[in-house]
Amino acid sequence: MLDSVLEIALKAKKSALYLAGESNQQIKNFALVKIAQELQNSAEEILAANFLDCQESEGKIPNSLFARLQLGENKLKEAIRGIYDLVELADPVGRIELHRELDEGLVLKRISTPVGLLGVIFEARPEALIQITALALKSSNGVILKAGKEASNTCQILVKLIKQALEETEIPPDLVQLLTTREEITSLLALDEYVDLIIPRGSNSFVRYVQENTRIPVLGHADGICHLYIDKDADQQKAINIAVDAKTQYPSGCNAIETLLVHQAIAQSLLPALADALGQKQVELRADERVRQIIKALPATNEDWHTEYSDLILAIKIVDSLSEAIEHINTYGSRHTEAIVSQNQEAISLFFSQVDAAGVFANCSTRFADGFRYGFGAEVGISTQKMPPRGPVGLDGLVTYKYQLVGNGHIVADYTGKQAKTFTHKTLPI
């Protein structure tokens, strides 16, 4: 354990606890605006640091990573606009979720509260730092950030500016902490006494490593194996458009599809046009035998149904029924986002209730599974766990709750035995 990481965690935790004690919607929004202004005013400095990062990595990392590393004026502007969007959203903390009189003078409230201290490990993607920090602050959580090392110059200047902005507010700058070395990740994962939630983003193997190496609850997903099922009652043109979008609009997105399931009754007429459309986008097709009798494709093996390609590759399989599609999805899917194309309401209903995933979609692209598109302002990640928070996690997923019970000397002994008082359990206005 690196001492420095423990110290950092203690500072952030203390600041978070301080923030939890304030009724502070205005203080938090004021701080968000200050941060946005500071970043705006220092745009040149930020972009210069990013230019340095890019110079050091150019040619050394894959193009897709390099594109993420590059901040640029537009991405920075968008990230700053995202902060203002968060200012507009309601405070997720302090919401009364339940208000009940248990008996005269004994009143129960369930109130949303911050999670506490978040540990967020993310890719070399500078605007993610801005987004995550703003979400953490708006939800009154402390945050320890660790970004991919390629972005270290950019991230250091960003955190410096954020802390400078907080200096001018009532929020302790220690709320936001940055780790700079890979070794510190191990120390962070060991801090289960102080860190309340770890949010890892990045490669599947990295997320799995985190899940297996910490006792801290982990929010996120290792795999994004999403399916599109084209039902016999599908509108074929919509099906093709959606398939192309879900596969090619951003193939490395976790909400892109990996496998297409086609009902046998529609396969003959649909597949040739579909293969054409996907071919125009350079998608490599891998398919089962029945598909390959209709269109040209490489043979798919069992391995393919398990694979997140994150690339312009699509596995295709013919199914005999909606139930077979659902069973395939529940077997091979990663509970992320699953879609059906159908004009049949009953088929959609069955798909929605039987498919076990954070998102079930009908007649639209899986690529909509995203905190911004859902209207959450932004997201820290997408959770594929069964228990909440599930799906894209924005502000609402970064709070938990507490039960507050206020009495006037009430004791349980009075509610037991022969003379037991009874509870009123009366709902009170929220």
Place this chain on the structure above:
Amino acid sequence: MLDSVLEIALKAKKSALYLAGESNQQIKNFALVKIAQELQNSAEEILAANFLDCQESEGKIPNSLFARLQLGENKLKEAIRGIYDLVELADPVGRIELHRELDEGLVLKRISTPVGLLGVIFEARPEALIQITALALKSSNGVILKAGKEASNTCQILVKLIKQALEETEIPPDLVQLLTTREEITSLLALDEYVDLIIPRGSNSFVRYVQENTRIPVLGHADGICHLYIDKDADQQKAINIAVDAKTQYPSGCNAIETLLVHQAIAQSLLPALADALGQKQVELRADERVRQIIKALPATNEDWHTEYSDLILAIKIVDSLSEAIEHINTYGSRHTEAIVSQNQEAISLFFSQVDAAGVFANCSTRFADGFRYGFGAEVGISTQKMPPRGPVGLDGLVTYKYQLVGNGHIVADYTGKQAKTFTHKTLPI
């Protein structure tokens, strides 16, 4: 892995999935009533089986366990009444929690859904089986039950009757499964592909064993180290009543207090009367030096602040301030339930916001932390984890949610680039 456990899990999972697909508030309530009637009609048979269990265990297990094992006419009646209470509660499944237009014709809903398949491992306490099964059914979850072996005759007859009752309904009897041997627990914990949530109840060491030996999410708590803090502005008589109730009303309850913190300004006047009242209930006191200068008590060691006695023992410590009390609680507490006695609203507010626990109470006993007393109908357990479900877990804690998105051919490509359509993000009525 015992094959039989896998088979049992597959059957229960299939039934749960079937139930997830039905709009079934009435079907579920009908089944609950059928179960209640079947148990009522077979009361003699149940009590005879329990008599057998008790005969076999008499003198072989501690009195407290034996008392829990004994069902008796009253406990059975109460458990059956509990089923009718659940019938009255709203269906926790299918609730629309968010309803939003993302764009014209593209509508997002967040809907509460069952968790899926629960594995509940509990003590030799027959009425718990009835309560847990009824909660699982009402929340549309499948359930695999494993009760303490001392109750095996009673549990077998109970499950037989419950399945008989379900035969007369549209709900597959396979939804409810009973494991009978201890070895099966290991197999159950390995079924992370099928079981969605494990709820262990019992000794701290057992719960910790479960937490460390499964990849399935675990809901519950190992320790119940609860504190009562008596503030300088406390009403002393109320403080004494609450302390006695919180310690002695049911000392083996997880919501009983283990440590009492007393503000120094009130210690001199409060402690003698408090010691008297606790002494009358045979409570053994262990205290720090400052307390022992005022009243008679054994010396407390650091170990005591960490200990859940589950017995008539209470540790007492004098603190110099509210903040010291909060820090002690956040250090040694198990995030279960923490209480303050004070007439000072500011002190209560600070305690409520700064103490990190599922329940924060003012001027009432910690013993109120209970699903039934909170008006949840019943509870499967109390969760001390930070993320939801937290605190007493009733119906609301046994559901999760799913995002449903319905479009009309919508693709993400239309919302990017120069001609990008914008999202409307319009809230729709629920």
